[in-house]
Amino acid sequence: MHLPGISIDIYPDFCFSINLLNMPVTLLAFAGIIALQIALSRRDKWWPGLILPTLWLIWTLALTVPQVVSLIEEGHYLWFTGAAELGMAALAMENAPNLILLAIYAVCHLHRRRKERRQLKKTRIDDL
Numbered sequence: 001m002h003l004p005g006i007s008i009d010i011y012p013d014f015c016f017s018i019n020l021l022n023m024p025v026t027l028l029a030f031a032g033i034i035a036l037q038i039a040l041s042r043r044d045k046w047w048p049g050l051i052l053p054t055l056w057l058i059w060t061l062a063l064t065v066p067q068v069v070s071l072i073e074e075g076h077y078l079w080f081t082g083a084a085e086l087g088m089a090a091l092a093m094e095n096a097p098n099l100i101l102l103a104i105y106a107v108c109h110l111h112r113r114r115k116e117r118r119q120l121k122k123t124r125i126d127d128l
Contacts, residue, residue, distance in 0.1 A: 030097070037101050041108035049105040053098050060094040 033052065041049035068087030 037104045038108060041105045049108065053101045056098045056101065060091060064091045064094065
C-alpha cells in the first residue's frame with residue numbers, strides 16, 4: 001500500500017520501493033542480515049560468507065529479469081532509454097546491499113588472514 005508522500009518509488013513497474021512507515025522493521029532486518037553475514041564470513045571455510053550475496057543476487061535477478069522482459073514486450077519505457085538499460089539500472093540499485101555484504105566478507109577474510117599470519121610468525125619465533 002502506497003500512501004501519498006510516504007513512499008518513494010523509483011519506477012512504478014520495478015520492485016524498488018521504500019515505505020517510510022516500515023523503515024524501522026526494514027533497518028532491523030538489514031541489521032540482522034549484516035550480523036548473519038559477519039558470522040558466516042568469520043568461519044574457517046571460505047564459502048559460507050558467499051551464501052547471502054549469492055542468494056541476494058539470485059533474488060534480484062528473479063525479480064528484475066521478468067520485469068524487464070515485460071517492459072520490452074509491452075514497449076513501456078522512457079524515450080531516452082531502452083528497457084534493457086532501465087533494467088540494468090534497477091538491477092544495479094537493487095544490488096547495492098550486495099556490495100555491502102561482499103565488503104563485509106572481504107574485511108572478515110582479510111582480518112582472519114592477518115591473524116593467521118601473526119600466529120604463524122609467533123609460532124616460528126617460539127620454535128627458534
